[in-house]
Every structure is written in structure tokens, then in C-alpha cells.
Amino acid sequence: MDERSRIRRSTFVSSFVISLLRKSVLRLSVTTLFLLILMYAFFNVFFHPIYDSSKLLSDFPFNSDGGITAVSGVALNQLSGGNLAxxxxxxxxxxxxxxxxxxTYGIIQQRSMMRGDRPVENVSMLQYPGHQHMAEWYLFFDLIRPESERVGSPIVRVLDPEEAELFYVPFFSSLSLMVNPVRPAGSSETERPMYTDVENQEALVEWLEEQEYWRRxxxxxxxxxxxxxxxxxxxxxRLKNSVLLVADFGRLRHDQGSIVKDVVIPYSHRIRVYEGDVGLAYRKTLLFFMGxxxxxxxxxxxxxxxxxxxxKDGVVIKHGTQSTENRRAATRGMHTSKFCLHPAGDTPSACRLFDAVVSLCVPVIVSDSIELPFEDIIDYRKIAIFVDSAAALKRKHLVSMLKAVTPDRILEYQKExxxxxxxxxxxxxxxxxxEIWRQVIKKLPLIKLMINRDKRLVRQELDCSCICTNKTAITTLKL
Amino acid sequence: MDERSRIRRSTFVSSFVISLLRKSVLRLSVTTLFLLILMYAFFNVFFHPIYDSSKLLSDFPFNSDGGITAVSGVALNQLSGGNLAxxxxxxxxxxxxxxxxxxTYGIIQQRSMMRGDRPVENVSMLQYPGHQHMAEWYLFFDLIRPESERVGSPIVRVLDPEEAELFYVPFFSSLSLMVNPVRPAGSSETERPMYTDVENQEALVEWLEEQEYWRRxxxxxxxxxxxxxxxxxxxxxRLKNSVLLVADFGRLRHDQGSIVKDVVIPYSHRIRVYEGDVGLAYRKTLLFFMGxxxxxxxxxxxxxxxxxxxxKDGVVIKHGTQSTENRRAATRGMHTSKFCLHPAGDTPSACRLFDAVVSLCVPVIVSDSIELPFEDIIDYRKIAIFVDSAAALKRKHLVSMLKAVTPDRILEYQKExxxxxxxxxxxxxxxxxxEIWRQVIKKLPLIKLMINRDKRLVRQELDCSCICTNKTAITTLKL
Known part of the structure; x- marks a missing residue:
């Protein structure tokens, strides 16, 4: 081999090696990239679960015996308008x-027996009946189903109470009230329900007060x-220290319930969800109410x-009680109206508001003391019109006010x-x-504080800590 | 070149290439590994800052105009006993x-001028004087220093108020009170301070009420x-809607301040930190108090x-006002005592508690209405003894109670x-x-709720939401 051919050969070898190296570099770069993507995915999946819709969740250290020992992670994730935080x-x-x-199931059983059905062997096969307070069913059902089905939930169910930060008492308190009215005087033994609601309530508290983790x-x-x-x-x-999930505070005193301690939850809507898009073309009625x-x-x-x-021109207002037929009529009405009236019921809240929202019918709220669910993350002025009772009762005021709302503004309400x-x-x-659980979790720091504080207080008087509106001249509070 | 030598050559080339490839694989593997470590570090540093000590922080979506649009992350991280969550x-x-x-600096300037110093050109060079309410300096200083020095902080300073979730008003309100007493009657014009504290307070509110983001x-x-x-x-x-950082609620009405709306902050301790280990060998005094x-x-x-x-035998209790000499004596006393008395001052809180804790001297709290900082994460029963005033005043009660506390129990208090x-x-x-900022951040959901709620309320009456102790028979609250 002469010098030139050796050089050529050597050049060839070199370029071959370089080309191989380049390929390997390429291959390894691809591998690197792949690994990086994998790692990114790993982090995302295992450490930052990405949820598919808006949520907001958090957690606070919370420990049963009150020490600073709680180890608890948190997350808060709020997605809106397509941005993922x-x-x-x-x-x-x-x-x-x-x-x-x-x-729980016993109340469903009792209800079906009172309607003439035969008792069933396996009560957990019984179906919970539909009504506006069925939140209690959804919360129970959410906790009994497998972890994997609790998508996007801020909580995890634990089977050992020692590990728990919160305890859920799944009494069907609303169904109990509906199914078991106060025992009618003079009713025969055969007609009487197994338990009256009051018996259920008292038995529940007695049962709870025997539980170690309740007493703690x-x-x-x-x-x-x-x-x-x-x-x-x-x-x-006897239950007022707990976080109460309530529709409003209409029946509670200030020391029993408040937006500070408790969580306002929505009624379960009874009107079909309006699946159409925003728009006014099919909404010819100005204001609708049925109830x-x-x-x-x-x-x-x-x-x-x-x-x-x-x-009044453009107004449909009808008396109607809950029935399948009436619900169908109300659905038609709410799906074809621009505004839906929400007057106070026996208490300030009512199902109507939530029916209106799922119908994309702008709620007109005439209920001066209403409390609203999730108000830290929902600005209700963006989805509803508030009218104080005195103004609403002025002749022509309501109708002319609503007529003055521009179509564009209505579309904004609908979009929101x-x-x-x-x-x-x-x-x-x-x-x-x-969302209810996220709201409960936000109470954890205050729960924890009150637990520690209750135990070291030396005074025995009633002692309330408050947050107040700023709408008023200052008066001295007597607590 | 014959066949064998060609094969040999080819084998040589192959093994050369393979060896090169191996090296490159090795090099690239190292590169890959390096990149992975880098990436891990990147994630840790920028997305999961790992803090070196216990903390607990969180965040809630919070948006200035009240929509559900806030995108805000959260973190909560609580480390204790060496576990990192x-x-x-x-x-x-x-x-x-x-x-x-x-x-701000003007008050420091004024103080030094009142002490006879000449005014300085660049007031930001002035040193804030040491005293028990210097929290206001630390919070201000934390926000003016570079981001990189705010280690482990749950907040970030933004320069555009439109981006802000919280607004900090760094008025040196305690120093103003100290430096500018109410103008003494008959004092000559030359002696009078530039501004009295009351003038400062009123000017501050007037200034604030002109700010767009305050009014919002x-x-x-x-x-x-x-x-x-x-x-x-x-x-x-006029400031009571804000989150107030206070030592206690001794001077505030229930509608002005509470543990629900506000944050109780510690006094700045005035006693040197005890650097020794837990133990009783050098703590011969049973109970110490100086003040x-x-x-x-x-x-x-x-x-x-x-x-x-x-x-009383084993008790050192001395009258003493704040002075360098007295602080030195108090340091010696607190570092050599088992228990340190914390009686109420003009209001329930006092610096004494925090002096005791940094001295590892078990606080004996005789202050029935005391509120304590960070009580959601600190169980004060683990670090202090609470004695109600009536019991503390019983003859011999306090001393014999403290004598009965075992050395092991004292060590537990000290460790905690x-x-x-x-x-x-x-x-x-x-x-x-x-920690103060973490506590403020925990108020965000309630702040957000109250902002939304205030704006849609139609009633104008004073309206307070509360959480109450459970120590009492139920009475009807008048709010």
C-alpha cells in the first residue's frame, strides 16, 4: 500500500468512523431526547397529575393529636380559558x-317499603331516589367507589382512621327527613315507619359520640x-363543631353555621342540562318562573x-309542584327563556338557581340573605342578576330592568x-x-387551629371569631 | 495486501470503530446521565424548591376582578422530624x-433627629432600631431585598399591581407610635415632631383611600x-377589612379583628437565643420572671x-424595664431557669413568651385571653403550660404544680x-x-369569597360569619 492509498484508506476509515459516530450521536441524541420526554412524562404523571378540566385543590398539614408533625402535601391547580397552571x-x-x-341504605329500604315494595335482601342494590338534596348520595357514592374512578379528586379514602385528616359521616339526613316525617299521632303500629327522622338524628349523635375519633x-x-x-x-x-355541608344558613344560628366554618353546597339540579350553544334565537320568553x-x-x-x-308581557310565571310532568314543562320554559327568576323559598336558597345555570337562563336572584356555593372561585355577578326584594316589588321595575339588558350582555352571562x-x-x-371536597380542604388550617386552641383555652365562655361585611357603619358586637 | 492481512485490517478497523463507539456510548451515556441530573435539578429548583426546614405554604386562585379566572399554583410543604413531604x-x-x-424611613429619621442626630441625605441608610415590634421592619426588608435572598418564601414580589394577589402596606405603625407620642400640650414648635403618630395614621388612610387597588x-x-x-x-x-398582622386582639372589637380574618404574629424576641442543648443541668431556678x-x-x-x-423558694421574680442591662440579666435568668412566667400585659400578649421559647425555658402562661401565632401548626400545649388566672392566684398552687413536673416532661417541652x-x-x-406569609396565604380563599360576596350583597346591615369555641352551653348570638 503506498502512502496516498494509505492516506485515502485512513481518510476512509476516519470518515467511516465519523459517520458511524454521527449516527450513534444521532441515535443517542434521539435516545437522550426520548429519555428526557419519558422523564418529563414521569414527573408530570406521578408528581404533577394533569387534570382535564378546571380544578382547584389544596391541602393543609393537619394532624390528629395537634402537633406540628403533620406531613401533608398540597396542590392547587386552577385552569381557566385553556391555560394549565x-x-x-x-x-x-x-x-x-x-x-x-x-x-344509609336502610332509609332507602324504608322508603321503598312505605311505597309498598317488599324488603330486599341486599340493600346496597337499592337505588337512591332522585331529588334536589341528593348531594348526600353523590358524596357517599364517590367515597365507596374505587380510587381509580375518583378522577381529579383532591381526596383519597383511607381505611385506617388513624391516618385520616378528615372524617365523613354519610348519614342520608335529607332523605331521612323526607322519608320519615314526624310520627303522625294515632297511626297504627303497622303503618309507622321503622324509625322516625328524629329517632334517626338522635341515634346518629349517640352513635357518633361513642366514636373515639369524634371525641378526640x-x-x-x-x-x-x-x-x-x-x-x-x-x-x-351537638354536631355544630363539624364542617356542615349545607344549602344555606336559613335554619342555623350564627354559632351553629357560617361561611367560615361550613361549606355551602349546590342543590342537585332537577332540570335537564341545556346542551345547545349560547344564543338568544330560541329564547323568546323574557322571564320564567315555575314553582x-x-x-x-x-x-x-x-x-x-x-x-x-x-x-306581564314576556313573563311566564306559573305555580307548580315537583312532578315529572312539571319538571318537563319547567325544562322547556327554562331552555327557552332569557332570564329565570330565583325567589327565596322557605329559606334563602332553592334549587331554581342551579336549574337556571344548567339551562343557560340568566338567574334573577330575589333573595336578600342567600349564600352561594363556591363563592371564592365563582363571581356570581358574572352569571346572575341580584335584585333586592324591595326593588323587585316595585311595579314594572323588574321587567323594565330586564328588558334593558342588551343581547350582548346576556350572551356574556351565558358564556360564563x-x-x-x-x-x-x-x-x-x-x-x-x-369541588365540595376542595372547599372542605380549604377549611383545614382553621380546623387545625380551632382544635389546638380549644384544647388549651382556659376560659369557658362562648367565644366566636368572625369576619364581617364592610357594608355598614360600625356597631359594637356583643358576642 | 493479502486476504488475511485484509481481514486482519478489517478486523482491526472494526474493533477500532467498536472501541470508538463504546467510548462514545460511554461519553454519551455520561452526557445523558448528566442531562438527566441537570433536568432533575431543574425541576427541583424551579418547580419544587426543596426547603431546608419545616414549612407549610399554600395559595389559592385569587383574582382581582373576582372572576373564576385566577391561575395560581399552590404548595404546601410540611416537614417535621426530618421527613420531607x-x-x-x-x-x-x-x-x-x-x-x-x-x-417608613421618615419615621426612623425622625427618631434619630429627636435624639439629636443630624438628618441624613439618604434615609434608606438609616438603621431601624431594635424593639419587640420590629416585625414591621423584617417584613419590609424581606420584600425590598432581591428575590434570590428570599429563601423558602411562599411569595414573590411583583412590580405591577395588576398582577398582584395581595398588597402589602409597609407603614411602620409601631415605630410611629413609639417615636411620635401624642403631641404634648404646650410644647414649643421647635420641639414638636414632624408628624405625630395620629397625623401619620390619618395621612396613611387618606393616601390608601386614593389608591385604585385599595378601592377596588x-x-x-x-x-x-x-x-x-x-x-x-x-x-x-377604616382599615379593618384588611388582613391585619397583630400581636393580639386586646384593642380590637370583634368586627375589627379576629383569628379568622387576621394573622397573629410573634413579638420579636429580645433575649439572646439559648444555643445549648436541652437539659436541666444548668437550670437551677424553678420559675423566672423579669418585667x-x-x-x-x-x-x-x-x-x-x-x-x-x-x-418563694426557687422563684426569681423581679421588676425591670427594657434596657440593655436588664435584657442581659433577663437572658441570664431565662437561660438558667426551668420555667418562665408569661403573665398578661396591658393586652394578653407579651414578648415574654417568645423570649422564653428561644431560651428553652418552658413558658407558664397566665393570660386567659391570649391568642397565639401559627396555632394551626403549633400545638402550644407541647411547649407551654397554661394556667388560668384564678388558679394561678391560689396560694402555693403555681409553685407546687411546677415542682411536680418531672424532668423528663421538661425535656420533652424543651425538645419541642x-x-x-x-x-x-x-x-x-x-x-x-x-411563616407569616404562609398564614396570610391561607386566608386567600376567604378573602376572595368576601370580595365576591361584598359586591353582590343587597342588604346593608352588619353581617358577620363566625367560628366559635365549643367550651360552652349554647346561647343565642346577637350579631
Whole structure:
């Protein structure tokens, strides 16, 4: 081999090696890239679960014996308008009490027997009946189903109460009230229900007060649902330390319930969700209302509103009780109206508001003391019109006010309702149930503080800590 | 070249190439590994800052105009006993008001001039004087220093108020009170301070009420420090919507301040930190107290305690005012005692508690209405003994009770104090200042809720939402 050919050969070898190296570099770069993507995915999947819709969740260190020892992660993730923010979660541990059947399925059983059905062997096959306070079913069902189906939830169910940060008491308190009215005087033994609602309430509290984890913190870390404003009415004083899930505070004193301690939850809507897009083409009615005309207390305004609005041009206002037929009529009405009236009922809240939102019918709220679910993340002025009772009762005021709302403004309301209505859909994946838990979790720092504080207080007087509106001249509070 | 030599050559080339490839594989593997480590570090540093000590921080979506549009991350990270839990944060954005100098450095300037010093050109060179309410300095200093020095902080300073979730008003309200007493009657014009404290307070509110971001939410998203219980006393009604950083609620009505809306902050300790280990060998005194004997209101108990405890075996109780000499004596006393008395002062809180904790001297708290900082993460029963005033005044009760505490129990108290004392050290990296911000951030959901709610309320009455102790028979609250 001469010098030139050696050089050529050597050059060839070199270029071959370089070419191989380049390929390998390329291959390894691809490998590197692949690994990086894998790693990114790993981080995202295992450390930052990315949820598919808006959520907001958090967690606070919380420890049963009150030490600074709690190790608890947090996540808060709020997605809106398609932007995905940082998301990461260590879920909050919730213990579901295994209540005696009489407090859960037993009530469904009792209801079906009272309707003439034969008792079933396996009560857990019974279907919970549909009604506006069925939040209690959705929350229970969410906790009994497998972890994998609890999509986007900020909580995890634990089977050992020692691990739990919160305790859920799944008493069907609203169904109990509906199924078991106060025992009618003179009714025969055969007709009487197994348990009256009051018996259920008292038995529940007795049962709870025997539980170690209830006694530990006087129930402060317990979550109890009382969606119907009258649910648990007889025993609420003994449950008032807990986080109550309520429709409003119409039946509660200030030391029993408040937006500070408790969580306002939506009614389960009874009107079909409007699946169409935003728009006014099919909404010819200006203002729609269908519901009970006569109500007690704050609800007396209903009859007055009927008198003012009946037979007004563009207004449909009808008396109607809950029935499948009426629900169908109300669905038609709400899906074809621009505005839907929400007057106070016996208490300030009512199902109507949530029916209106899922119907994309702008709620007109005439209920001065209403409290609203999830108000830290929902600005209701963007989806509803608030009218104080005095103004609403002025002749022609309401109708002329609503007529003056521009079509563009109505479309804005509708768009915003479309954005937030998942918060009012209990059956949705990552819907109302998850949001209720996120709201409960936000109470954890205050729960923890109160647990520690209660135990070291030396004074025995009633002592309340408050947050107040700023709408007023200052007066001295007597607490 | 014959066949064998060609084969040999070819084999040589092959093995050369393979060897090169191996090296390159090795090199690239190292590169890959390096990249992975880099990437891991990147994630950790930028997305999951790992803190070196206990912390707990969180964040909630919060948006200035009240929509559900806020995108805000959260982190909560609680480390205790050496365990590191999940940690991840998108920091909460805080806007620091650029207040007129008279509200910040101007007060330091005024103080030094009143002491006879000449005014300086560059006031930001002035040193803030040491005293028990210097939290206001630490919080201000934390926000003006570079981001990189705010280690472990749950907040980030933003320069555009539009981005901010919280607004900090850095008025040196306690120093103003100290430096500018109410103008003494008959004092000559030359002696009078530039501004009295009352003038400062009123000027501050007037200035604030002109600010767009103050007016937007009536100050709800603003954070104001009033560490001295008398600070801001003249204008508190106009600032009461804000998150107040206070030592206690001794001078505030229930609608002005509470553990629900506000954050209780520690006094800045005035005693040197005890650097030794836990132990009783050098702690021969049973109970120590040095401080003012005569106080108003709840503090009247001090004189009574002096009478009972003076000249008791093992007890050192001395009258003393703040001075360098007395602080040195108090340091010696607290570092060599098992228990340190914390009686109420003019208001329930006092510096003594925090001096005791950094001294590892078990606080004996005789102050029935005391509120404590960070009580959601600190169980004070683990670091202090609470004695109600009536019991403390029983003859011999206190001393015999303390004598009965076993050495092991005292060591437990000391160990726990060592764990938590960083929360009471303002100067520490990731100490008190960060914890104060974490506490403020926990108020965000309620702040947001109140902002939305205030704006849609139709009623004008005073309306308070509360959480109450469970220590009592139920009485009806009048709010």
C-alpha cells in the first residue's frame, strides 16, 4: 500500500468512523431526547397529575393529636380559558364512617317499603331516589367507589382512621327527613315507619359520640351533610363543631353555621342540562318562573312577585309542584327563556338557581340573605342578576330592568354560565363533588387551629371569631 | 495486501470503530446521565424548591376582578422530624406599596433627629432600631431585598399591581407610635415632631383611600401590620377589612379583628437565643420572671403574682424595664431557669413568651385571653403550660404544680421548643417572616369569597360569619 492509498484508506476509515459516530450521536441524541420526554412524562404523571378540566385543590398539614408533625402535601391547580397552571397534589386523607345501615341504605329500604315494595335482601342494590338534596348520595357514592374512578379528586379514602385528616359521616339526613316525617299521632303500629327522622338524628349523635375519633377533637375534623335546611334540626347543636355541608344558613344560628366554618353546597339540579350553544334565537320568553307560589318566611315574597308579574308581557310565571310532568314543562320554559327568576323559598336558597345555570337562563336572584356555593372561585355577578326584594316589588321595575339588558350582555352571562356549570353538576367527572371536597380542604388550617386552641383555652365562655361585611357603619358586637 | 492481512485490517478497523463507539456510548451515556441530573435539578429548583426546614405554604386562585379566572399554583410543604413531604410551589404574588417616605424611613429619621442626630441625605441608610415590634421592619426588608435572598418564601414580589394577589402596606405603625407620642400640650414648635403618630395614621388612610387597588376591593386583599396593640388605633375602623398582622386582639372589637380574618404574629424576641442543648443541668431556678410589675387591665394580675411569688423558694421574680442591662440579666435568668412566667400585659400578649421559647425555658402562661401565632401548626400545649388566672392566684398552687413536673416532661417541652423556635426567629432564613406569609396565604380563599360576596350583597346591615369555641352551653348570638 503506498502512502496516498494509505492516506485515502485512513481518510476512509476516519470518515467511516465519523459517520458511524454521527449516527450513534444521532441515535443517542434521539435516545437522550426520548429519555428526557419519558422523564418529563414521569414527573408530570406521578408528581404533577394533569387534570382535564378546571380544578382547584389544596391541602393543609393537619394532624390528629395537634402537633406540628403533620406531613401533608398540597396542590392547587386552577385552569381557566385553556391555560394549565402548575398542578401537583398530595391528596387529603378522608375516612368514611361505616355507619349502621339504618343511617344509609336502610332509609332507602324504608322508603321503598312505605311505597309498598317488599324488603330486599341486599340493600346496597337499592337505588337512591332522585331529588334536589341528593348531594348526600353523590358524596357517599364517590367515597365507596374505587380510587381509580375518583378522577381529579383532591381526596383519597383511607381505611385506617388513624391516618385520616378528615372524617365523613354519610348519614342520608335529607332523605331521612323526607322519608320519615314526624310520627303522625294515632297511626297504627303497622303503618309507622321503622324509625322516625328524629329517632334517626338522635341515634346518629349517640352513635357518633361513642366514636373515639369524634371525641378526640369534638367533631371539628368531621364533615356532615345537611343539605335540606331542616335536616338534623334536632341535634345540630351537638354536631355544630363539624364542617356542615349545607344549602344555606336559613335554619342555623350564627354559632351553629357560617361561611367560615361550613361549606355551602349546590342543590342537585332537577332540570335537564341545556346542551345547545349560547344564543338568544330560541329564547323568546323574557322571564320564567315555575314553582311553589306560597312559601313561609322570606318565601312570602313569591306570592307578591306572582301578583306583580302575572300576565306581564314576556313573563311566564306559573305555580307548580315537583312532578315529572312539571319538571318537563319547567325544562322547556327554562331552555327557552332569557332570564329565570330565583325567589327565596322557605329559606334563602332553592334549587331554581342551579336549574337556571344548567339551562343557560340568566338567574334573577330575589333573595336578600342567600349564600352561594363556591363563592371564592365563582363571581356570581358574572352569571346572575341580584335584585333586592324591595326593588323587585316595585311595579314594572323588574321587567323594565330586564328588558334593558342588551343581547350582548346576556350572551356574556351565558358564556360564563357555560364555564362554571360543571361546578353544579353532581354527576360529572370532576364536577360538584370534587369541588365540595376542595372547599372542605380549604377549611383545614382553621380546623387545625380551632382544635389546638380549644384544647388549651382556659376560659369557658362562648367565644366566636368572625369576619364581617364592610357594608355598614360600625356597631359594637356583643358576642 | 493479502486476504488475511485484509481481514486482519478489517478486523482491526472494526474493533477500532467498536472501541470508538463504546467510548462514545460511554461519553454519551455520561452526557445523558448528566442531562438527566441537570433536568432533575431543574425541576427541583424551579418547580419544587426543596426547603431546608419545616414549612407549610399554600395559595389559592385569587383574582382581582373576582372572576373564576385566577391561575395560581399552590404548595404546601410540611416537614417535621426530618421527613420531607411533597413540595411544589407557584408563589403568591405580592405588591409592595411604594409609600411616601414619611411612613417608613421618615419615621426612623425622625427618631434619630429627636435624639439629636443630624438628618441624613439618604434615609434608606438609616438603621431601624431594635424593639419587640420590629416585625414591621423584617417584613419590609424581606420584600425590598432581591428575590434570590428570599429563601423558602411562599411569595414573590411583583412590580405591577395588576398582577398582584395581595398588597402589602409597609407603614411602620409601631415605630410611629413609639417615636411620635401624642403631641404634648404646650410644647414649643421647635420641639414638636414632624408628624405625630395620629397625623401619620390619618395621612396613611387618606393616601390608601386614593389608591385604585385599595378601592377596588375595599382593602380586603391588603395586608397591614399593627404589631403594637395600640398601633393604628385611630383609623382601624377604616382599615379593618384588611388582613391585619397583630400581636393580639386586646384593642380590637370583634368586627375589627379576629383569628379568622387576621394573622397573629410573634413579638420579636429580645433575649439572646439559648444555643445549648436541652437539659436541666444548668437550670437551677424553678420559675423566672423579669418585667414590668404594674400593668393596666388584664395586666393587673402581675402585681398579684408578684405578691404571691416573691421570696418563694426557687422563684426569681423581679421588676425591670427594657434596657440593655436588664435584657442581659433577663437572658441570664431565662437561660438558667426551668420555667418562665408569661403573665398578661396591658393586652394578653407579651414578648415574654417568645423570649422564653428561644431560651428553652418552658413558658407558664397566665393570660386567659391570649391568642397565639401559627396555632394551626403549633400545638402550644407541647411547649407551654397554661394556667388560668384564678388558679394561678391560689396560694402555693403555681409553685407546687411546677415542682411536680418531672424532668423528663421538661425535656420533652424543651425538645419541642427547639423544633418550633425557628417560627419565632425573625432574622432566620426561612423563619418567622415566611411563616407569616404562609398564614396570610391561607386566608386567600376567604378573602376572595368576601370580595365576591361584598359586591353582590343587597342588604346593608352588619353581617358577620363566625367560628366559635365549643367550651360552652349554647346561647343565642346577637350579631
Amino acid at each position: 402548575g398542578n401537583f397534589t398530595v391528596k387529603v386523607k378522608v375516612y368514611l364512617y361505616d355507619l349502621p345501615t339504618r343511617f 377533637n369534638n367533631g371539628r375534623d368531621h364533615v356532615i351533610i345537611a343539605s335540606d335546611p331542616n335536616a338534623l334540626y334536632r341535634v345540630i347543636d 311553589a307560589r306560597f312559601r313561609k318566611e322570606g318565601g312570602k315574597i313569591r306570592d307578591q312577585l306572582f301578583k306583580i308579574l302575572e300576565n 354560565m357555560k364555564e362554571v356549570r360543571k361546578y353544579f353538576q353532581y354527576g360529572e367527572v370532576d364536577g360538584t363533588v370534587n | 411533597g413540595n411544589f410551589t407557584v408563589k403568591v404574588k405580592v405588591y409592595l406599596y411604594d409609600l411616601p417616605t414619611r411612613f 376591593n375595599n382593602g380586603r386583599d391588603h395586608v397591614i401590620i399593627a404589631s403594637d396593640p395600640n398601633a393604628l388605633y385611630r383609623v382601624i375602623d 414590668a410589675r404594674f400593668r393596666k387591665e388584664g395586666g393587673k394580675i402581675r402585681d398579684q403574682l408578684f405578691k404571691i411569688l416573691e421570696n 421548643m427547639k423544633e418550633v423556635r425557628k417560627y419565632f426567629q425573625y432574622g432566620e432564613v426561612d423563619g418567622t417572616v415566611n
